[in-house]
Amino acid sequence: MAAASAAAEANDAPKLLAALKEMKDGLDLVRGKVEAITRKVKENQLPTANGIGYLEAKNHLLLGYCQDIVYYLLRKAKGLSVDAHPVVRSLVEIRLFLEKIRPIDKKAEYQIQKLTNAADGATAREKAGNAEVKGKGEHSDEEDLLKYRPNPDMMDTKSAPDGQDNDGVYRPPKFMPAIMDDEDKRRKQDSRRDKAIARMAKENPYIKEMIDDTAGRPEEWKETVGDESREFVKYMRQREEQEKQEEELFTRAPVTKRDKQIEKRIRRQLHGLGGLADGFDLGMNMLFDGDKEDDGGSSKSRGKRKKHLKSSSKKRKKH
Amino acid sequence: MMNQHKEEDALRGRAVKNQKAIWDKTLEMRFLLQKAFSTSNKLPQEPIKTRFCNHDKEIEQAYEDLLNSSKQTLASMTELQEALLESNQVAKDANEIPSASNGENDEWSEVQRLQTRIKTFRNTEIDKWQRKIQVTTGAAALKGKLHAFNQNISDQVAGYMRDPSRMINRMYLTKSAVGVFGEDAGEPGEAEEGRIVEGDPELIDDSEFYQQLLKEFLESCDRGSSDSAFYALRKQQVKKRKLVDRRASKSRKIRYHVHEKITNFMAPVPMALPPMAPKLFENLFGTSN
Numbered sequence: 282m283a284a285a286s287a288a289a290e291a292n293d294a295p296k297l298l299a300a301l302k303e304m305k306d307g308l309d310l311v312r313g314k315v316e317a318i319t320r321k322v323k324e325n326q327l328p329t330a331n332g333i334g335y336l337e338a339k340n341h342l343l344l345g346y347c348q349d350i351v352y353y354l355l356r357k358a359k360g361l362s363v364d365a366h367p368v369v370r371s372l373v374e375i376r377l378f379l380e381k382i383r384p385i386d387k388k389a390e391y392q393i394q395k396l397t398n399a400a401d402g403a404t405a406r407e408k409a410g411n412a413e414v415k416g417k418g419e420h421s422d423e424e425d426l427l428k429y430r431p432n433p434d435m436m437d438t439k440s441a442p443d444g445q446d447n448d449g450v451y452r453p454p455k456f457m458p459a460i461m462d463d464e465d466k467r468r469k470q471d472s473r474r475d476k477a478i479a480r481m482a483k484e485n486p487y488i489k490e491m492i493d494d495t496a497g498r499p500e501e502w503k504e505t506v507g508d509e510s511r512e513f514v515k516y517m518r519q520r521e522e523q524e525k526q527e528e529e530l531f532t533r534a535p536v537t538k539r540d541k542q543i544e545k546r547i548r549r550q551l552h553g554l555g556g557l558a559d560g561f562d563l564g565m566n567m568l569f570d571g572d573k574e575d576d577g578g579s580s581k582s583r584g585k586r587k588k589h590l591k592s593s594s595k596k597r598k599k600h
Numbered sequence: 601m602m603n604q605h606k607e608e609d610a611l612r613g614r615a616v617k618n619q620k621a622i623w624d625k626t627l628e629m630r631f632l633l634q635k636a637f638s639t640s641n642k643l644p645q646e647p648i649k650t651r652f653c654n655h656d657k658e659i660e661q662a663y664e665d666l667l668n669s670s671k672q673t674l675a676s677m678t679e680l681q682e683a684l685l686e687s688n689q690v691a692k693d694a695n696e697i698p699s700a701s702n703g704e705n706d707e708w709s710e711v712q713r714l715q716t717r718i719k720t721f722r723n724t725e726i727d728k729w730q731r732k733i734q735v736t737t738g739a740a741a742l743k744g745k746l747h748a749f750n751q752n753i754s755d756q757v758a759g760y761m762r763d764p765s766r767m768i769n770r771m772y773l774t775k776s777a778v779g780v781f782g783e784d785a786g787e788p789g790e791a792e793e794g795r796i797v798e799g800d801p802e803l804i805d806d807s808e809f810y811q812q813l814l815k816e817f818l819e820s821c822d823r824g825s826s827d828s829a830f831y832a833l834r835k836q837q838v839k840k841r842k843l844v845d846r847r848a849s850k851s852r853k854i855r856y857h858v859h860e861k862i863t864n865f866m867a868p869v870p871m872a873l874p875p876m877a878p879k880l881f882e883n884l885f886g887t888s889n
Contacts, residue, residue: 291655293652293781294652294655294656294659296781297642297643297644297652297659297781298656298658298659298662300639300642300643300781301659301662301663301665301666302662303635303636303639304635304636304639304640304666305662305665305666305669307632307633307635307636308636308666308669308670308673309669309673310632311629311632311633311673312669312672312673312676314625314628314629314632315629315673315676315677315679315680316676318622318625318680319676319679319680319683322622322680322683322684322687323683325687327618327621327622327687328614328615328618328687330615330687330688332612332615332616332618332619333612333615333616333619334721334725334728335725335726335728335729336616336619336620336623337619337684337688337721337725338718338721338722338725338726339623340619340622340623340626340684341681341684341685341718341721341722342722343623343626343627343630344626344677344680344681344684345681345711345714345715345718346630347626347629347630347633347677348674348677348678348681348711348714349711350630350633350637351633351670351673351674351677352674352707352708352711353637353640353804354636354637354640354670355667355670355671355674355707357640357641357643358640358643358663358666358667358670359667360643360644360645360646360648360649360650361645361646362645362646362802363802363804364802367708367712368708368711369768369804370761370764370768371711371712371715372804372806373761373764373767373768373771374757374761374764376806376809377757377760377761377767378722378726378753378757379809380809380812381753381756381757382726382729382730382753383816384733385726385729385730385733388733388736388737389729389732389733393616393620395609396609396612396613396616397613397616397617397620398613399606399609399610399612399613400609400610400611400612400613400614400616400617401613402610403606403607403610403613403614404610404614
């Protein structure tokens with residue numbers, strides 16, 4: 282047993298020696314650096330009194346950590362136990378602190394950078410001297426715009442009553458906010474609906490019949506040739522309107538090619554059974570849906586023609 | 601007024617630069633200490649140490665040197681810290697003067713004294729800045745469960761320190777891993793099967809923290825200044841890629857999809873029509889011809 286340990290010692294001895302020397306050199310190096318900084322601080326070459334306190338605290342923390350390490354080394358070198366010695370606790374505590382402040386570090390980086398840039402700018406300005414003041418002035422203006430603090434000089438003054446733009450255009454001062462109101466729209470919609478219902482009551486033959494019945498008016502007979510489609514009835518109504526206008530104004534509207542085509546088609550239809558399937562819904566559709574007019578059996582391109590009819594009739598009315 | 605601000609900021613900026621310089625120097629010290637730190641774990645403890653010393657005079661001498669050197673280093677560090685405190689009026693004022701040292705181990709009491717000195721200052725500063733950052737990032741406005749006014753960092757750390765055993769246990773190395781001089785690490789086969797090798801409370805290691813510091817430092821230095829360091833860092837950060845077998849795409853390889861077994865399935869059994877079936881249907885449905 283003793284022999285084995287002696288052998289082990291013989292093996293390890295040179296390694297231990299080398300390790301010890303290495304450690305000593307490392308420590309000497311560190312000590313040299315520490316003394317250099319201490320000298321600088323004592324000569325007040327590194328004034329930090331105006332700096333950010335947070336960075337100061339960080340420096341102290343790291344320094345404390347290094348001290349703990351060196352103390353640990355010392356104890357190891359003496360061969361004493363480090364188990365349950367407060368130095369371990371201290372190491373853990375400082376390490377926790379340093380880890381926790383890492384996010385703060387990242388977020389404060391912007392501010393720190395701005396300050397360093399300001400310092401760099403200031404030293405640059407000092408070195409450049411007064412000759413280049415103008416050139417630097419613009420540059421520093423740009424930097425000022427980037428400053429992190431609010432700049433009361435840049436605030437817009439509230440518009441005075443006589444402080445108008447030089448447009449020559451009168452701009453009313455904005456005192457009250459404009460309220461977007463839907464009431465007009467609602468009123469318009471209601472009136473439109475009323476008008477639509479009134480029109481339906483007049484024009485749809487079935488509804489007219491019912492209303493006349495209830496009102497006690499006698500039945501109205503209209504001479505029709507064949508079943509009139511809804512289209513035709515509309516067309517007739519428009520033609521009558523137009524005639525009335527023309528008679529009042531003593532002018533005739535010119536008949537366009539489109540109008541001639543429509544007329545031809547209507548005439549052709551008139552003698553057929555175009556209107557047979559119309560009005561099968563008894564007009565109830567129109568009452569309930571409101572604006573939508575859906576014919577059961579009319580031809581497909583009614584929509585287009587309707588538009589044209591409408592626009593052409595509008596054109597005539599303007600004359 | 602803007603000029604005033606500018607000058608103020610320039611002054612602060614200079615001080616901040618100095619602080620950064622000190623931080624960098626301290627970090628450098630930490631890095632230099634790492635080698636010594638890790639080798640220190642190999643140093644033997646008391647009875648073995650005296651044996652070594654008796655064995656070889658040189659070792660004893662080397663030990664003496666080491667002791668002296670480390671004592672001096674510690675002294676210089678404490679000097680530095682005191683100098684820093686002297687120069688920074690704010691830090692000095694914020695601190696309380698600690699009570700008399702306990703006199704057990706002079707060096708440790710020195711170190712401890714300094715640390716208690718900066719305690720108050722450190723706590724207030726860190727809490728103040730944590731609050732500031734919370735406000736600027738809007739985290740203070742969030743009322744979620746986790747965010748709701750996180751405790752101050754100092755309180756958090758104080759809470760952890762009440763039970764540091766977990767953290768400390770993680771920092772222990774094992775004797776066999778370190779190879780302490782003069783100790784028999786024992787053969788790996790000797791350990792009983794299934795027994796986890798316990799950490800040795802004598803061996804403290806904080807390589808994780810060290811790695812983090814190193815990484816942070818390398819990231820903070822400019823990209824242009826040291827390309828080699830940058831590339832070294834890059835090599836360490838290996839991206840995890842999904843393992844895809846490129847030769848199996850585009851139907852170049854046959855894949856087999858196994859269907860589930862069908863339960864309660866019966867194969868069709870051919871039906872045997874009774875001989876009177878057609879006659880029966882004829883009677884039922886009448887003449888179909």
